[in-house]
Structure formats: structure tokens, C-alpha cells
Amino acid sequence: MPKQLINLTVNGSPYEVAVEPRWTLLEMVREELRFSGSKEGCGTGDCGACSMILRGPQDGRGRLITSCLMLAAQAEGCEVTTIEGLATNGRLHPVQQAFIDTGGVQCGFCTPGMIMASKALLDRNPSPTLEEVREGLAGNLCRCTGYAKIYEAVMHASKAGK
């Protein structure tokens, strides 16, 4: 299948990638750029394991997307942040650290998406209530934790961020 060239920024670095029109953003990021932290749990936007933060050329703040539902070609000119883009100079982002400390990580497969969703939530609401956390993470499924320790992690990170 013929490919087209797109330009985008992923985790702060610019990339020029030849993509097939049918590739999803998730597929391109995982298979071509080899950032394999984002996961495919369903391929239909239901589980949130592929969540990334995407900022378009016209956008102010980035928004949370399910990257399995977006075509790679649609990311032309965008800035994409994946789980690999959160730690800086080997220092974990407070949300990452909070997930470890509270036991919010079990099998780890939902974790990258769940952390991206948590970061997106805290970026727009630095001090959420428990109800707001439950609303904010409703698009991300976790099968291991029953969410209790994930709520704790996000609440913890929100305080830590103050």
C-alpha cells in the first residue's frame, strides 16, 4: 500500500514518518517509532490502554485521545505525548511515582493509559475531588485493582503537585 509522509512531534522530538493510510496513530507509534509503552487492549476505543495526550497546531492544551481510534495521518503537525514522555531526566513524573507508591499498579497493562488519563485530568483540574477522579478516569478500564488504589494515586499526585 502506498505511503505518505507526515511530520509530527512525539515526546518532544520531531519525526518524519512514512505511513500507510490505514495505520492508526497507536500502530505507528508502537511499530514504527518503537515507543511500545502504549498498549492495545481492544482496538475499538473502549479500554483506554492506548491513551496519549495530543496537542494539535491550533490547540491550547493537549487533550487525551484513544490512539487506536485515530489514524496516523491525522496526527500531521501534532505534538504527541506518550507514557515514555512523562519522566524527565530519569525522574518519574509525580503521577508515575504515586501509582507505584499507592499500589495503583498491578499487571501494568492499563497503567500507561491510566497514567496518561490521570495526567490529563490533573492538568485541567489540579485538585480534583474523588468524584471528579472517578469521572475523569471513566474511559480507562483496569481489571486488576478495583480502582481503589488508582483513586488514591491520583489524589496523592494532586496533593504532591501543589
Place this chain on the structure above:
Amino acid sequence: MAQEIKVREKEIQPEYRNVGKRVVRLEGVGKVTGETIYADDMQLPRMLHAKVLGSPYAHARIKSIDASAAREHPGVEAVFTPADLPPYKKNFSNRRGMIFPDEEVLFHGQPLVAVLASDPHVAEEALTLIKIEYEALPPVVDPIAAMEEGSPLVRSPLGDVDRSEERGHVTVGVEQEEAEGKPSNIASQMNFKRGDIEAGFAEADVVVEHTWRSAVVHQSYIEPHSTVADYDASGELSVWTSTQAPFYIRDELSQTLGLPENKIRVTATEVGGGFGGKIYLQELMVAALAMAVRRPVKYIMSRKEDMLAATPAPQAVVHLETGMTRDGKLMALKSRVVYDSGAFPGAPMLPGCLLVGGYYKCENLDIQGYEVLTNKVSVGALRAPGAHNVTFAIESHMDMMARELGLDPIEVRLKNAVEEGDPLPSGQPYPRIGLKQCLEAIAESEVWSRRSKEPGRTSQNNTRRGIGLAVGGWLGGLQPASAIVCLNSDGTINVTVGSADITGTNTSFAQITAEVLNVPLEMVNVTTGDTRTAPYAGMSAGSKTTYTVGRAVKLAAEDARQQMLEIAAKRFEAAPEELEMADGVVRLNGSDEKTLTFQRLGRLSTNFAAPFPAVVGRGAITTRKMAPGFTAQAAEVEVDTDTGEVTLLGFAVAQDAGFAINPLSVEGQMQGGASQGLGIALSEEMIYDGEGRLLNGNLLDYRMPTTRDLPPIEAIIVEVPSEEGPYGARIVGEPSIVAGAAAVGNAIADATGVHLTDAPFTPERVLRALGKI
């Protein structure tokens, strides 16, 4: 948020420095940064992707397969119809003994043809070019109808049935009776009898009789089944797969493919959720294809394939009749338990029959179990397989009888609850257990305490609130286990085990080792080896990993400790008993000068021409003693009587962990298992049409709980030490799923006065039960 109430047995607990402490996971950093490698993250040179075509029919005969167009599709490397498969030892009586069926399709989605290509999209395109001619056969969908004489047969008769996988989840010395004689859809059956059931009912003051139905539910791990296999020129097979059971897969592949076990290397990659569903499934196909094409092959199930053709948990129809005296003594329990096994045997009838009569002392029992075949996907384990189905029945009955007699639901359970020495329905006596302690603990939960504070909290316009509870339990699996503990030259410690870490067990093994060697946790690291490098361990299923492998690790650490003490004793010309070990230093009692650091010990046993052999501690165990785990759970719900919607307001889990080596992990298991039980209660159901086709094979229409559904679950750890587990630890992973449906059902009954007999309690079922539709 999670509670940390502890109900330790009133024995004096020794002061530990590592075990019993809340410890974060060893592998946590890799998981929060995305660095952890799961099977789908692997790339091997010249690797091919497999895509699989599944049957659109639940029951059909394959008349012909034409794959010629697929074979010619540009980019396709190989196509495997049943006729193209390399030879393997087939056993069509077991799902795991068959790659593709030769003639008869037995369930919707059953794999029939595989295509290999470097580009997964190309393989997918080729699937659409395969033409299969079917002769549709009558599908058998309902298990009760399937039992009737004259029902069409689900399949050609069974031959030798292998039940080894089920025994990994629950290990009790009871055999079921395999079907014999006239072909029928009943694959096996069993019966437990005790006392005189008729006399028991005659003495009862209240008798309750109902039929309880639970749905087919899916494990719904977020990572679908994922496998990579490679077969090299020297004849060695390597399999990297998301599994709980690497050694089991090795053994099965060896027998089925005719390779010696030492030529097979199975690596359990990080498991992105298993819950009993990731034992052994597609590995045979992927290995056979890799052997055929002599290139690495990767197969990742799509979510739809995983829903259609993995191994979900069975529906069951439980008919139950129970009788109780006025003062709350359970007098008689009669049950007929029917598990829908799908198209192959493997339903958890045995644990179901044991547990339906296994929570309470009851002198008169008659329990009849049936494992029935239907044209649905064959079932597998899901966290305490079979337990929730029967618990829903017995725990609803306990509440109904208590209500009728005006007795307190906790008191009536305490009065009858089994204790050490009481027999299971099989006659086998319980070892030390903590069911009563769990009931006492749940009474103290926040959720249950709201019950006494808010009497008559029932109505507010169209909403009703209620609180209910239920108990549950699981017996656990038993398998031998072993471990190795080595001292490195810098004084740090390596632990190697063969068990897949699906619940944080490696972190607990680090705690155990650090405890024995009396060092900070950071000095210990733990690796799960593959089947060629690791010492043997049973499958990480049946809640037994800490109970069995943990004991082996403790022995191995004690062995390493002894070896280190002996080296130091020789250096000091003293007896090992005169030495003490603390913080990475061995010291002659009371001496400041006669000390040896672990680093020095490491050098003395690893350097060139070192005077001592390397320190390699060995631990190997077997056990035939169960360490059953019990739980008591309380739910608070709000029922909207106009819409039928049930909102969960609070949920509490009290569970006996024996001794919580890592309370953080144990709470996580309790909350996670409880959330799955709540899915079973409220929303999860695989829906099949009359033709046996799955209608909701995706995560939107198959509704597992989201954050909107679940308030923080209260976790209360109870500790009644097991006899043989490390530091008293007992099985933990599974009991938490067992009681959810019954607890929520009892809460709905508390709110509305009506017990729902069919789970999940969807708005439609609630409205039906309330007589609104």
C-alpha cells in the same frame, strides 16, 4: 479510601523487619514508564504475524476449504488449513489437544485457518479470501435443554479427557465420574451425600427452594492472549507467551509436538492480567506454525477473538433447597448444580459441588453436579472457578432463611460457619480456617456499620437503599515448588523462581529472603526464569504461589544463610551457632572484630582460587495440605425502582490472608477480586443468541466495571495463620471474587424486599423482579 484495619489472631506476632510490611512492587518502575516488555512488544528478526479465521457457526460440518486465493495474495507467506498443519498428537476431547478441527465446528469463533505474513494487515486481508463451505448442524445452546434425553448432540462423543489444567486451580482428592455408555451432552457428574436429607428437611422450620442462574463471564484481562514462538536450526523451540503456567505449557507442548522438554524454552512474559484465563491456549498453534515455517511467529488475539474463542467462565444453573430450624441451625441442603462447559469438558463442577455445601456445618446433604456440553466456547478458570455461581445460591438462601426467621444475617452465619475439623461435602476435614473471623471483621466494616445506624433507610421517592452481606471461600491448588537463592560477589542476593508473577509474588519473595537473611529489602532481587533456567514451579493459579513457592524461597534462603554461616564459622574457627547475621554482616556473638560482610563472603566464595564454594541455597517443597481462604463482604446499594438501575454506594471485603506478607499487595488482590465479583453481580454477561452466536464480543457491550461504577472498596485483612504457609500465609488471590453477586443480591433484597435469582442484576432484571415490566 482503602482501610488498613487488621484483625490479627491474638497470638503474639514476632517482630519482623521485612515480611508483613507494605512494600511497593519490585517491577513498578518498568510498568509506570512503559518499559516493561509484554509479548506484543517483542520483535524478532524475520518475524511473521499470524491472523486466524474463526467459524461463523456454533455447530457445523466443514465441507470444504478453498484457501488458494489467500495463498496467492501478495505478501502472504503461508496459509494453514487443518490439512496443512504439521503432524501433532491430536486429542479432540480436550480444547488444548486441538489446533483446528478437521471436520466438525463446535462453537462460534472456533479457529479454523491461519495466515502468516510479515505485515499483519496483509494477513488480515488474506483471511477475507478464504472460502469455506459449511453444512450447518443444530446448535445446542441451553445447558438444561442439552441434558434432556433426545437433545441433539453437541459433538461427536468424547474420548480420553485430560483434567490436568483444572487440578492446577483446585487440588482435592476427589474424582468426577466421566460420562460412559449412551452418548449424551453430560460430560461428567458427581454426587456428595451426608446424613438423611429427608429427615433433615422434616426437622426444619423453614425451607427455601429456588433456582439461581449466573451468566457466562469473561476474564477480560486488558492484554489479550499474546504469544511469540521460534524454532531454530538446532531443533529448539522457544515460546514467549503471556501465561500463568510456563512449565505446564512446556509439558503439554512436549507431549503434543513430540519434543523433549529440555528442547523447549517457555518464557512467561509479563502477564497483562490473567485471572485464571491465561494457562495454555494458542501456544500450541503458534509453536506448530513456527516449526512449520522455521521463522518466528507472533499471534496477538484481537479483543473480539479473545471474547469469542478464549476460555471464559461458565454459566451455571443451581437448584437449591435448604432447611433451617427456628433457632437458625442449618438442617438440610439439597442441590443440583449444572455447569455449562461449552464445547469441551473443563467446567469447575467439582469445586462448585464442594463449596455449595462447604461453608456451613450441615448434617444432611445431597449435592448432585453435572458438567454439560453446549455449542459455546469451552470454559476455563476465572479466579476461584465455579465458586461465585454456587455462592450466589447458598448465600442468598442464608439471607432468605434468616429474614423469614427474624434472625441477624451475621449471627445465623456465625452459628453455622465451618471451622477447623469440619468436613467438606467430600468428607475431607478443613485445616485451620478463618471464616468466622471474617464474619466478625465484616461486622466492623464502615459499610455494615451504616446498617445499624440507618434503620428504615428505605424509601425516598423512587429510590431504595439497602445493605447486604455474603461469605465466600476457595480451597486452592497444590503443586510442588522450588527456588534458588544465590549470594553475589558484591554481597547482594539473587533469587530465582519458576513461577510467573501475576500478583506481586516476586516482591513477596524478596521480602521473605530479606527476612531470613536479616537484610534491607534493597539487597535482594528476584527473577522469574524460563523453563530451561528456573527451578520448577506449578502454575500461578489456585492462589498457591506464595503458599507453595514462598515456602520454597524461605527454605532456599535458610539454606543460603546456613552456607554463609558455615563459611564465617570456618574463618572464625567457631561454631555456626555462635554467629549472628544482621544488616549484611556476619559477626561472632558480641564481637566487634570478628565480622564478615556479605560482600566479603561473596568474594570468598566467587573469586579466583577462592577458598569456599559459591553460596547457592536450594529450597524445594511439596504439600498436600490445603490452606483455604475465606471472605465476608458487605454491599450498600441504591435501587432506582423506576429505571431498575442499581448504584453501588459502598463495598467492603474482609478476607483471611493467614499472614499478609505484603499487605499492600493483599489489599490489591482483595479489591481487584471484589471488583470482578461486582461485575458478575451488576453488569457482566456474554450474551448468545439462539444459534449460539456471541452478540457482545467487545468491551463496550460486555460491561466490566468502570470508575463510574465502583466507589473505593474497603479492604479488611484478617489473619488466621495457615499451618504450612510461609509465616502463616495462606491462599489470597481468588476468594475476593466469590461473594460479590450474593452480597449485592442481598443488599437489593434489603432495599426492595425482592431477591433476584438471575445474575447480573441488570436494570431489566431488576424491573422484572419488581413486577414493573
